Amino acid sequence: MSRSREMILSILLTLAAAVHTASQNCSGRCGQVVIPYPFGVEPGCFRDGFAITCNRSTGGSPRAFLGASDIEVTEISLPQGQVRVQVPIAWQCYNESGTESISLPEINYNINGVYKISNDRNKFTIIGCNSLVYLQSQKDGSGSYPFNYYIGCLSYCRDVTSVINGACDGIGCCQSSFPAKLSDSSFLFKDYSHSSILDFSPCTYAFIVDHDYFSFSAANLMMDKNTSMPLWLDWAFRAVATCDDAERSTNYACRSENSVCINSRNDAGYLCNCSQGYQGNPYIDKGCQDIDECTLPEKYPCYGVCTNLPGSYRCACRSGERGHPLAAPCIPNTPFAVKVIAGISSAFLAALALILVLLVLQKRRLTMEKEKLSRENFDWILYKKMMSRQVHRMRIFSLQDLQRATDNFHEGGVVGRGGHGRVYKGILEDDRVVAIKRTVVTDERQSGTVSEFRQKEEFLNEIDILSQINHKNVVRLFGCCLEEEIPMLVYEFVPNGTLSDFIHKQDPGSAISLDIRLKLAAESAEALAHLHSSTSHTIIHGDVKSSNILLDENMMAKVADFGASTLMLTDETKTVSFVQGTPGYIDPVYCETRRLTKKTDVFSFGVVLLELVTGKKAIWDGEPLALMNRQHLLDILDEQVVEEGGTDLLGTVVDLAIQCVCRQQEERPTMKRVAEKLQKFRKLLRKQRGQSCSDDMASLLTHATNSFTHYHSLGSQRCSKLDLKS
Ligand SMILES: *[C@@H]1O[C@H](CO)[C@@H](O)[C@H](O)[C@H]1NC(C)=O
Ligand SMILES: *[C@@H]1O[C@H](CO)[C@@H](O)[C@H](O)[C@H]1NC(C)=O
Ligand SMILES: *[C@@H]1O[C@H](CO)[C@@H](O)[C@H](O)[C@H]1NC(C)=O
Ligand SMILES: *[C@@H]1O[C@H](CO)[C@@H](O)[C@H](O)[C@H]1NC(C)=O
Ligand SMILES: *[C@@H]1O[C@H](CO)[C@@H](O)[C@H](O)[C@H]1NC(C)=O
Numbered sequence: 001m002s003r004s005r006e007m008i009l010s011i012l013l014t015l016a017a018a019v020h021t022a023s024q025n026c027s028g029r030c031g032q033v034v035i036p037y038p039f040g041v042e043p044g045c046f047r048d049g050f051a052i053t054c055n056r057s058t059g060g061s062p063r064a065f066l067g068a069s070d071i072e073v074t075e076i077s078l079p080q081g082q083v084r085v086q087v088p089i090a091w092q093c094y095n096e097s098g099t100e101s102i103s104l105p106e107i108n109y110n111i112n113g114v115y116k117i118s119n120d121r122n123k124f125t126i127i128g129c130n131s132l133v134y135l136q137s138q139k140d141g142s143g144s145y146p147f148n149y150y151i152g153c154l155s156y157c158r159d160v161t162s163v164i165n166g167a168c169d170g171i172g173c174c175q176s177s178f179p180a181k182l183s184d185s186s187f188l189f190k191d192y193s194h195s196s197i198l199d200f201s202p203c204t205y206a207f208i209v210d211h212d213y214f215s216f217s218a219a220n221l222m223m224d225k226n227t228s229m230p231l232w233l234d235w236a237f238r239a240v241a242t243c244d245d246a247e248r249s250t251n252y253a254c255r256s257e258n259s260v261c262i263n264s265r266n267d268a269g270y271l272c273n274c275s276q277g278y279q280g281n282p283y284i285d286k287g288c289q290d291i292d293e294c295t296l297p298e299k300y301p302c303y304g305v306c307t308n309l310p311g312s313y314r315c316a317c318r319s320g321e322r323g324h325p326l327a328a329p330c331i332p333n334t335p336f337a338v339k340v341i342a343g344i345s346s347a348f349l350a351a352l353a354l355i356l357v358l359l360v361l362q363k364r365r366l367t368m369e370k371e372k373l374s375r376e377n378f379d380w381i382l383y384k385k386m387m388s389r390q391v392h393r394m395r396i397f398s399l400q401d402l403q404r405a406t407d408n409f410h411e412g413g414v415v416g417r418g419g420h421g422r423v424y425k426g427i428l429e430d431d432r433v434v435a436i437k438r439t440v441v442t443d444e445r446q447s448g449t450v451s452e453f454r455q456k457e458e459f460l461n462e463i464d465i466l467s468q469i470n471h472k473n474v475v476r477l478f479g480c481c482l483e484e485e486i487p488m489l490v491y492e493f494v495p496n497g498t499l500s501d502f503i504h505k506q507d508p509g510s511a512i513s514l515d516i517r518l519k520l521a522a523e524s525a526e527a528l529a530h531l532h533s534s535t536s537h538t539i540i541h542g543d544v545k546s547s548n549i550l551l552d553e554n555m556m557a558k559v560a561d562f563g564a565s566t567l568m569l570t571d572e573t574k575t576v577s578f579v580q581g582t583p584g585y586i587d588p589v590y591c592e593t594r595r596l597t598k599k600t601d602v603f604s605f606g607v608v609l610l611e612l613v614t615g616k617k618a619i620w621d622g623e624p625l626a627l628m629n630r631q632h633l634l635d636i637l638d639e640q641v642v643e644e645g646g647t648d649l650l651g652t653v654v655d656l657a658i659q660c661v662c663r664q665q666e667e668r669p670t671m672k673r674v675a676e677k678l679q680k681f682r683k684l685l686r687k688q689r690g691q692s693c694s695d696d697m698a699s700l701l702t703h704a705t706n707s708f709t710h711y712h713s714l715g716s717q718r719c720s721k722l723d724l725k726s
Contacts, residue, residue: 025042026040026041026042026044026045027041027042027045027054028040030052030054030056030062030063030064031054031061031062031063031064032061032074033052033064033073033074033075033076034076035052035064035076036076036078036281036283037281037283037284038050038253038283039051039052039076040052041053041054041064047237047251047253047283048112048251049067049111049112049113049114050112050114050235051067051068051112052064052065052066052067052073053065053066053067053068066083066085066109066111066115067111067112068111069108069111071085071087071107071109071111072085072086072087072228073085073086074086074230078281078282078283079273079274081234081235081236081264081265081271082118082121082232082233082234082235083115083232083233083235084210084230084231084232084233085109085230085231085232085233086228086229086230087105087107087207087228087229087231088103088105088226088227088228089105089205089206089207089225089227089228089229090103090104090105090186090187090189090205090206090207091103091203091204091205091206091225092104092189092203092204093202093203093204093225094194094195094198094202094203095198096195096198098191099191102189103225104186104187104189105186106184106185106186107184107185107186108183108184109183109184109185109233110183110184113238113239114235114236114237114238115183115233115234115235116180116181116182116183116233116234116235116236116266116267117178117182117183117185117208117231117232117233117234118231118232118233118234118266119177119178119179119180119182119266120265121210121211121212121231121232122178122208122209122210122211122231122232123175123176123177123208123209123211123214124151124153124175124176124177124178124206124208125153125168125173125174125175125206125207125208125209125214126153126155126173126174126204126205126206126207127155127172127173127204127205127206127216127220127221127223128155128172128201128203128204128205128221129155129156129157129172129194129197129200129201129221130155130156130157130192130193130194130197130201131154131155131189131190131192131204132152132153132154132189132190132192133152133153133187133188133189133190133204133206134150134151134152134153134187134188134190135149135150135151135152135153135176135178135185135186135187135206135208136149136150136185136186136187136188137149137178137182137183137184137185137186138182138183138184139184139186149178149179149182150188151176151178152176153174153175153176153206154170154174155170155171155172155173155174156170156171157171157172157197157201159197160200160201160218160221163218163221165216165217165218166215166216166217167216168214168215168216172201172216172218172220172221173216173220175211178208180265180266180267181266181267185208187206189204189206200221200222201221201222202222203225205220205223205225207229207231208229208231209229209230209231210229210230210231210232213229213230214229234264234265234266234267235271236264236266236267236268236269236270236271237253237269237270237271238264238267238268238269239269240268240269240270241268241269242263242268242270243261243262243263243270246261246270247261250472252470253270253272253283254270254272254282254283255470256282256283256284256285256286256287256288257285257286257288258274258275258278258282258288258311259272259273259274259275259282259283259287259288260272260273260274260275260282261273274287274288275288275311276311276312277290277291277293277310277311277312278290278291278311279291290308290310290311292308293306293308293312293313294306294307294308294313300313301315301326301327302315302325302326303315303323303325303326303327303328303329303330304316304317304318304321304323304325304329304330305317305318305325317330318330320332320333321333395478395479395490396479396480396481396482397479397480397481397488397490398481398483399481399483399484401428401429401481402426402436402481402488402490404429405426405427405428405429405434405436406424406425406426406436409424409438413425413426415435416435421437421438421439422437422438423435423436423437423438424436424438425493426490426493432478433493433495434478434490434491434492434493435490435491435492435493435494436481436488436489436490436491437488437489437490437491438484438488439488463477463480463489465539465562465565466562468537468539469530469531469539471526471527471530471531472556472558473523473524473526473527473530473556473557473558473559474527474530474531474558474559474560475491475492475494475550475558475559475560476491476492477489477490477491477492478490478491478492491560494550494551494552494558494560495552495553496550496551496552496553496555497550497551498546498547498548498549498550498551499520499524499546499547499549499550499551499557499608499612500545500546500547500549500611501547502520502551503546503611503612503615504615504617511638511640513644514640514641514644514645514685515644515682515685515686516555517612517613517641518612518653518678518681518682518685519555519557519682520549520551520555520557520612521608521609521612521678522675522678522679522682523556523557524544524549524557524559524605524608525605525671525674525675525678526675527557527558527559528541528544528559528601528605528671528675529670529671529672529674529675531559531565531601532598532601532670532671532672533672538598539562539565539566540565540566540574540596540597540598540600540601541559541562541565541601541604542565542566542580542581542596542600542601543561543565543580543581543582543585543604544559544585544601544604544605544608545582545584545585545604545607545608545618546608546611546612546618548560548561549608566596574595574596574597575593575594575595575596576594576595576596579591579594581604582618583618583619583624584607584617584618584619584624584625584626585603585604585607585608585618585626586603586604587599587600587603587604587665588663589603589663589665590603597665598670598671599665599666599668601671602660602668602669602670602671602674603626603660603661603668605660605671605674606626606656606657606658606659606660606661606668607624607625607626607657607660607661609653609656609657609660610625610626610633610654610657610661611625613637613638613641613650613653613654613657614633614636614637614638615638615641616636620636626661630654630655630658633654633657633658634647634650634651634654637650637654644685645685645688646688649681649684649685649688652681653681656669656674656677656678656681660674
């Protein structure tokens with residue numbers, strides 16, 4: 001039974017992951033219709049609201065329908081945010097005594113709140129003579145006129161010869177535009193006498209149609225009643241109104257690399273698009289691919305040497321040539337050497353030597369100036385970086401914004417102090433509560449020095465890294481302000497302080513339950529696991545400790561402070577020039593080798609886990625928790641925690657922590673594994689509480705313990721005696 005539960009959990013987890021990346025078995029088409037994500041046919045292959053039903057039992061080719069409706073879709077366009085659908089027309093036919101038959105389909109395109117009728121690619125169209133038809137929309141069901149929109153079209157024919165092919169302008173055919181935001185349509189026919197025109201126009205037809213598709217001809221007056229017309233619908237993610245809101249929402253769709261958000265042009269909502277220089281599907285992981293401009297000379301001209309770059313291309317003349325290669329072929333430089341040889345004389349040589357000296361001097365001055373400039377231009381570089389695709393989600397705040405938000409950086413608003421500055425609580429104009437990290441250059445002499453430079457570097461680093469993460473257990477960076485010497489960072493405000501304070505500054509009376517401790521550990525572990533496994537790059541936090549884990553209003557853990565973090569290619573390790581970290585948490589192997597790896601974070605996390613179960617600080621009684629042996633750790637466990645969880649369970653938690661702080665990096669588990677284990681411990685704890693120890697649970701416990709047996713027999717000597725000196 002326990003096995004099957006685990007299996008169900010793991011299946012659920014895989015399913016969740018699959019939905020996120022749409023990478024499972026998705027057919028991606030229905031007959032002739034290509035169905036790109038976020039649309040999809042099979043469960044798990046589409047985003048909420050973007051289901052397509054594929055009916056393969058229709059006899060001929062399979063047909064695709066929007067959601068569970070009978071609206072047939074024939075084309076899905078991602079960059080335009082449109083789908084082309086095929087719907088039956090409305091008509092009314094006449095005989096001598098009046099109306100003979102009528103068909104008035106009422107169509108509601110508002111399926112799952114996704115679709116609106118495109119007002120810039122369609123026209124409301126009627127065909128017939130002596131006809132007046134209204135397009136009605138936005139039904140609200142009340143009163144005798146239960147619609148909010150009525151648009152009319154009138155057509156008249158004196159006789160059949162007055163009808164002009166190709167021109168739909170009132171004779172036998174009428175077209176009208178209509179406003180945006182409509183998502184349903186029906187038609188109202190007004191009767192006029194048809195008796196004199198029955199022989200060439202027995203019916204009136206009304207429909208909304210793709211205006212590029214439909215072209216009127218006299219033959220249309222006698223067209224088949226049983227026909228359907230194509231029209232375009234605008235789709236969007238409409239749960240939020242604009243990109244600004246969307247970027248803050250949890251299921252933001254434009255999260256993949258080089259994907260940007262654009263507001264829906266038809267009513268509230270947003271779409272994603274690949275940023276400039278990229279093409280593909282912006283809704284899937286790595287969907288936006290660089291365009292190789294050099295292979296498309298028609299679109300991207302280059303008369304010189306073309307080099308493709310990510311998101312752009314470079315076009316330059318060969319050496320020895322000059323010109324404007326984007327516009328015209330390069331021309332050879334005037335051959336300098338030829339001139340020199342021609343005019344050779346001793347006087348000329350002396351002049352040449354002088355010129356050379358001057359050139360060298362000038363070059364040196366230039367280099368110096370450049371250096372100075374590059375410092376002054378730091379903000380400019382930063383600004384460009386912010387504006388670039390990578391960090392488009394960042395907002396740039398003005399100093400005034402932040403002064404207003406913090407009551408001019410009032411002392412009372414300080415919620416944290418660090419080595420380099422302060423963190424203020426602020427309230428933005430839109431009532432969002434934020435934390436503002438302000439770094440101050442305390443020493444005048446420091447200005448422009450290496451130290452200031454390093455701080456700026458750290459700042460850039462943090463922006464770079466945080467802008468690439470979006471996880472509920474990682475603190476969010478909203479933006480920054482560039483108007484101070486060292487720019488300020490604006491984060492989401494996390495109100496409940498740090499995990500460190502939570503554990504260590506607790507009133508003696510109010511003990512923290514084991515479940516909360518395990519929950520906070522699991523959430524932090526999940527955040528780190530996410531950083532370690534994020535798509536193309538790995539992010540190593542580099543300074544994991546309980547005072548870098550914040551608690552929000554729901555007591556959810558959020559990992560913060562990415563000043564020491566590193567972004568690297570997956571499975572790469574990085575040798576750093578100076579080791580950053582905190583005594584008690586820092587991985588001794590990292591200290592020795594200066595090689596930052598994922599396992600460096602695992603070590604530090606192990607210490608946090610020990611802090612959580614013992615309630616002791618990372619260095620307790622002069623000895624780092626990470627150095628203590630198993631028995632010592634068991635002896636100093638928080639009493640209430642042991643009472644709650646029992647020695648068996650607590651033993652396994654301690655074992656997990658010990659494994660994390662193992663001297664041998666290879667023997668440390670991955671953060672993902674740690675997160676899974678912690679979740680499992682929580683389940684165990686709940687079971688323990690729910691029922692007295694049943695066989696079922698005992699077997700689970702044994703299972704959990706067994707996986708560490710190996711470690712006990714092999715590793716306890718090696719791993720519990722860490723020679724950690726820092
Ligand atoms: C995906 O579909 C293929 C072919 O239909 C099948 O062989 C394979 O087992 C499927 N894989 C999964 C994970 O369903
Ligand atoms: C598919 O189309 C056929 C024929 O039009 C219809 O009878 C059947 O109910 C449809 N199936 C689904 C699942 O809609
Ligand atoms: C016209 O059509 C109506 C409705 O079908 C029918 O009742 C009526 O008899 C028809 N009139 C003539 C003259 O055919
Ligand atoms: C309408 O046309 C479809 C396909 O073109 C056909 O299957 C159907 O039988 C037609 N219905 C009528 C009433 O003529
Ligand atoms: C999407 O991006 C491309 C290329 O950057 C651009 O040409 C296109 O107009 C954009 N689409 C929309 C709907 O903005």
